[in-house]
Amino acid sequence: MITNHEKISQELFEPAHVDVSKSEKIAKPSLTFWQDSWLRVRKNKGAxxxxxxTVLLIIMAFVGPLITPYAYDFQNTKHANLPPRIQGLENIHWLPFDGTLKNRQGVELHPYETRNVKEYYWFGTDGLGRDLFARVWKGTQISLLIAFFAALIDMLIGVTYGAISGYIGGKTDSIMQRIVEIIMGIPNLIVVVLMILVLKAGIIPIILALSITGWVSMSRVVRAQVLKYKNMEYVLAAKTLGASDSTIVFKHMIPNMFGVIIINTMFSIPNAIFFEAFLSFIGLGLQDPHASLGTLINDGFRGMIAFPYQMIIPAIMISLIMIAFNLIADGLRDALDPKMRD
Incomplete structure (x- = not known):
C-alpha cells in the first residue's frame, strides 16, 4: 500500500511496449493432417x-534365423524333441529354459544329460531334431510376407474396383456390385481351399487364394467414399477445369481416402495371418521343409501333451502379432477417422 509520503514514479504511467511484428503471430505451429494424426497415435499407449x-518382431523374423548356428530345415534325429535350453539360464529352474521336461507322472526328465547333448537349443527342437528357434522366426517371416502381400493385393484391387464402380455409377455400378454380391455369397473357405487344391500348396498360391475374395470389403468401403465425394465442390471444380475422370479419381478423391484405406489394410493383415495359420493347421498350408506359424502349431499340436513347448511358442508368437496389429489398427482408426475424433 502506498503511503502519502511515497511518490508515485512517472514510469508506472508509461504505456506498454508492444511488438507489432509479433501481434499476429500464432503461438502453436500449424500441423498437416498426417502430423496431427501422428500426435493422436502417440497419445494411444497401446498403439x-x-x-x-511389431517392429521388433519384423526385425527378428529376418535376423532370427541368421543368429542361430542351425538352419531351419536341418534335421538331426539324435537331438529330436529336446526342450528349450539357454546358456546362462540353465541353472535357474523356475525359468522354462533349463532343458528339463516333466512326463505325465510329474517326473522331471533331463534329456540333454541323458543323451549327452552339449549344444543349446533356445526354443528346443521338434520331432525331427530341427531347431525351433530358427523355424519359429522363419515361420514368422513367411507368415508376415504372405499377410503383407495378400493385404497389398487386396488394397490395389479393392481400391481400383470400388473407385471405378462408385464414380461411373448407373448400370456399370449395378453390374459390378452384383458381381461383388456373388463373390460374397460364396463361402470364403471353399474358394480358398479349391484354389489351393488346384494350384497346390505354396507361398504364391496361398497369397492368390487369400486375394480372390479378400478385396471385396475394401472395394465396398472405397465405393461408399467415392459416392460421398464425387458431388463435392472440389470434384465439380476439377471437372469444370477439364480434368479427366482418372485424374479426378486417383489424384483428387483417393488421396482423401488414405485414412480409410490404411485402416482397412491394417485390419486385413491380422485376418490374413490368421487365415493362413488356419489353412496350415488343417494341412492345406506350406509343406516341409518350409514353415509358417500355422504349420508349426499343427506340428506341435500332435505332441502337445508330451512336448508342450513345440506348440506354445509359435502360438504365443501368432497371438502377439495379431494383438499388436489389431491395436495398431484401432489406434490408426481413432487418429485418422474424423468420426472417431474427440
Whole structure:
C-alpha cells in the first residue's frame, strides 16, 4: 500500500511496449493432417507399444534365423524333441529354459544329460531334431510376407474396383456390385481351399487364394467414399477445369481416402495371418521343409501333451502379432477417422 509520503514514479504511467511484428503471430505451429494424426497415435499407449512390438518382431523374423548356428530345415534325429535350453539360464529352474521336461507322472526328465547333448537349443527342437528357434522366426517371416502381400493385393484391387464402380455409377455400378454380391455369397473357405487344391500348396498360391475374395470389403468401403465425394465442390471444380475422370479419381478423391484405406489394410493383415495359420493347421498350408506359424502349431499340436513347448511358442508368437496389429489398427482408426475424433 502506498503511503502519502511515497511518490508515485512517472514510469508506472508509461504505456506498454508492444511488438507489432509479433501481434499476429500464432503461438502453436500449424500441423498437416498426417502430423496431427501422428500426435493422436502417440497419445494411444497401446498403439505405440504394439508398434514397437511389431517392429521388433519384423526385425527378428529376418535376423532370427541368421543368429542361430542351425538352419531351419536341418534335421538331426539324435537331438529330436529336446526342450528349450539357454546358456546362462540353465541353472535357474523356475525359468522354462533349463532343458528339463516333466512326463505325465510329474517326473522331471533331463534329456540333454541323458543323451549327452552339449549344444543349446533356445526354443528346443521338434520331432525331427530341427531347431525351433530358427523355424519359429522363419515361420514368422513367411507368415508376415504372405499377410503383407495378400493385404497389398487386396488394397490395389479393392481400391481400383470400388473407385471405378462408385464414380461411373448407373448400370456399370449395378453390374459390378452384383458381381461383388456373388463373390460374397460364396463361402470364403471353399474358394480358398479349391484354389489351393488346384494350384497346390505354396507361398504364391496361398497369397492368390487369400486375394480372390479378400478385396471385396475394401472395394465396398472405397465405393461408399467415392459416392460421398464425387458431388463435392472440389470434384465439380476439377471437372469444370477439364480434368479427366482418372485424374479426378486417383489424384483428387483417393488421396482423401488414405485414412480409410490404411485402416482397412491394417485390419486385413491380422485376418490374413490368421487365415493362413488356419489353412496350415488343417494341412492345406506350406509343406516341409518350409514353415509358417500355422504349420508349426499343427506340428506341435500332435505332441502337445508330451512336448508342450513345440506348440506354445509359435502360438504365443501368432497371438502377439495379431494383438499388436489389431491395436495398431484401432489406434490408426481413432487418429485418422474424423468420426472417431474427440
Amino acid at each position: 505405440v507399444i504394439s508398434l514397437i512390438v
